[in-house]
Amino acid sequence: MRRLASHLPRLAGAGLSCRNRELGGDVAMMTSALVRKLLNFTPLSQGDRDALQKIGDERVRRFPAHTDVIQEGEATRNMFLVLSGWACRYKQLENGRRQIVAFFLPGDLCDLDVLILRKMDHSIGTLTPVTMAELSQAALDELLLGYPRVALGLRWESLVNIAIQREWTVNLGQRNAYERIAHLLCELVFRLRSIGLVHEDRCEFPLTQIELADVMGMSAVHVNRTLQELRGAGLIILRDRMLTVPRLPDLMAASMFNPAYLHLDREGHERGVSE
Amino acid sequence: MRRLASHLPRLAGAGLSCRNRELGGDVAMMTSALVRKLLNFTPLSQGDRDALQKIGDERVRRFPAHTDVIQEGEATRNMFLVLSGWACRYKQLENGRRQIVAFFLPGDLCDLDVLILRKMDHSIGTLTPVTMAELSQAALDELLLGYPRVALGLRWESLVNIAIQREWTVNLGQRNAYERIAHLLCELVFRLRSIGLVHEDRCEFPLTQIELADVMGMSAVHVNRTLQELRGAGLIILRDRMLTVPRLPDLMAASMFNPAYLHLDREGHERGVSE
DNA sequence: CGATCTGTTGAAACAATTCAAATCTGGTGG
DNA sequence: CCACCAGATTTGAATTGTTTCAACAGATCG
Structure with missing residues (x-):
């Protein structure tokens, strides 16, 4: 038995929707976290980069620190991309203890095809104030089909996230x-x-x-x-x-x-x- | 600090390759572990089932208990499907301790697109005698493109495996x-x-x-x-x-x-x- | 300014590891 | 069939790692 998880984040009342331009230059900079990350794996043309930049433009939402983006048990929603700030996946046990199972850093995406599952089996919450871009399935498909190198890069990104999850298992064990x-x-x-x-x-x-x-x-x-x-x-x-x-x-x-x-x-x- | 991992499996000298018919009826039964599993998620037509059955026919390999199928650091190879027996993913630390990070049970597949990564970041070893079917990229692509319901089912399978990995993190933590x-x-x-x-x-x-x-x-x-x-x-x-x-x-x-x-x-x- | 987190410290209690030895098991060869 | 062996399971005792509880100091924030 261990101590109880301390601060249970309140649910995000509503991550205020707003368009990119309102956020000033830092969002453009932030989207490139993803570009930078993918460049560790594959070269990207200017077209690839622009396409990636564009998905960070669509629907930008801001969340305060320590709020839930989505909770365990809810229906799965759109994919999202973290533009700035730190968030996490976590699971809460019946007895109140909680385990953070992954971090979302700028440039991190949630699973490309969570929508296949009906319900979230864990929660996603912010650790700091966070801005994220929400991606419709259509926008994502367009990106994956139109930009094969980007598609490859994003699949690489998923595999790395899975490898990180394995490594956390090793770390804890x-x-x-x-x-x-x-x-x-x-x-x-x-x-x-x-x-x-x-x-x-x-x-x-x-x-x-x-x-x-x-x-x-x-x-x-x-x-x-x-x-x-x-x-x-x-x-x-x-x-x-x-x-x-x-x-x-x-x-x-x-x-x-x-x-x-x-x-x-x-x-x-x-x-x-x-x- | 903890105890050292005890039995370090020897590398499989060579998983003897052989064709399905040589293995007797049990392989046909085993492939259907995958069919059975996918049926938990989606209905499958007879055509879907036959297609799944066929991939278990191609290149069947047998491994004795406690041998490595592939080792950390090796180049990634073809995907495979477990037909019978128990295997596992594991990682070995410098100090000799090892952590098993996942089980492969009959009907389990390794990641659909490991080939994107160049080197294995963990090993895969058997726990019991195991038979597995090795799938070429071509055979897999054919399956994924020709049988959309199967493709969906396999992506569901991957997502569930990731969820299991998260749950193991919670379990250990x-x-x-x-x-x-x-x-x-x-x-x-x-x-x-x-x-x-x-x-x-x-x-x-x-x-x-x-x-x-x-x-x-x-x-x-x-x-x-x-x-x-x-x-x-x-x-x-x-x-x-x-x-x-x-x-x-x-x-x-x-x-x-x-x-x-x-x-x-x-x-x-x-x-x-x-x- | 008090209220509320976060970080720090000490002491006692508890959980898990280590080491060592004994027992049990299944398989092998004589 | 038995003797033997290696591996797996079981047990006890001492030790270590980690948690719990409680209290206090330092930040931070309205």
């Missing part, structure tokens, strides 16, 4: 608290770096220790003590919602982190596309 | 040993039942306690003691590789098992197909 947190931090640094959100060795890190506890399957108290150990070992600096990893190779070694599962290495996919 | 094992047993009973491998309240259960430990992320000793608790509570009878669950509802309650994530409920998908 086989690593102790210290290795476990170190491993998660490595993964986040790699993922944030692939979308250009790491500068030098620093990135924003908005998670509270309580949320971290819900990810790591441990108590918040133990998260606290473990973070102190990591700080004591000089592996991380974590203050004011900013994470610094001064020696990533050491953090990787400490957590037996092997980035292969992120499939971020591009060699072998060249076909000289960039028109 | 939030449930204690007793609930955790109980939950896994519930899942296996549901999955085996969906392919017709549960009779009354009994099914074959070939896992050793050591393998169970590699699934549950706990020591074999603790698995042993926890199984005894479950037996003591009258929730399971486990002997001679046979599992009996006399009161499934009680086992479900004990593990907070909610089968929704298996998406086995068919209502809402009727279209009266069966010609």
Whole structure:
């Protein structure tokens, strides 16, 4: 038995719908998180990039921090793409404990074909304020059919997400608290770096220790003590919602982190596309 | 830190290739595990069923128990379909510990488009003697394009597998040993039942306690003691590789098992197909 | 300014691992 | 058929890792 999940997010009253232009330049920048990520896997022509940019234009919604985008048991809805902010998938147990099972970072998409399932078997909630683009099935089909390289890239993206889910299983099953947190931090640094959100060795890190506890399957108290150990070992600096990893190779070694599962290495996919 | 994984399977010298007829009638029966499973989601015409049956005919391979079908780091190969026996995905850590991250039961397929990734980020190994059909990309494409209902069913299958992976994350993160094992047993009973491998309240259960430990992320000793608790509570009878669950509802309650994530409920998908 | 989170600390209780040894099992060869 | 072996299961005792509970300090926010 473990502690109860602490803050149960309230349901998003209504993520205010609004069009892209109202949001100012940052959305254009944000959509490119997806472009940047896909470029880790495949080259993209300007046409490909424009098409990706365009889907971030359609129906943009904003959600405050700590609200549900969709809840377990609801009918599945449209796909969406995170433009900015952090969100997560999570599941709540009858006894109140909750487990965060995945993060959505900028450039992340929900499953391409959730609509095949009728009901959500988990909830999706924000961790920070989030903007996301909602994609109709039609818009998505158009993209997948008209831009084969993009379609390939998005399927790659799905496979990587599945690989991440497997790795979380390994992480929870086989690593102790210290290795476990170190491993998660490595993964986040790699993922944030692939979308250009790491500068030098620093990135924003908005998670509270309580949320971290819900990810790591441990108590918040133990998260606290473990973070102190990591700080004591000089592996991380974590203050004011900013994470610094001064020696990533050491953090990787400490957590037996092997980035292969992120499939971020591009060699072998060249076909000289960039028109 | 935990105990080392015990038996590291040797690599399959060569899964002997042979054609279906050589295997006798049981393969025909086995392919229908997939048909049976898909019927939980969508009706299938006789043509659909024949097409599915045919893919189990092409290249059938047999593997002894405890051998690797493919190892982490190898180039990805063809898709395959399990015809009989139990296999698993697993990952080995540098320190020797291993985590089983998924089971392959009869009727289970590996990811439809692993080929997009270049290298395996995990290994696949058998737990019992296994027969599987290897599918070329061409054969698969033909199936997906020629039989839309089958294509839909297979995409449903993938989504369910992803949902299972999420549920394993929850299981490892939030449930204690007793609930955790109980939950896994519930899942296996549901999955085996969906392919017709549960009779009354009994099914074959070939896992050793050591393998169970590699699934549950706990020591074999603790698995042993926890199984005894479950037996003591009258929730399971486990002997001679046979599992009996006399009161499934009680086992479900004990593990907070909610089968929704298996998406086995068919209502809402009727279209009266069966010609 | 109080109210409410988040982070931190200590001590006691509990869950799970480790190590070691004993028993049981199925399969093998003599 | 029995003896033997390797692997799987079971048991006990000591140790470690993690949780729980409770209290307090620091932020943050109306």
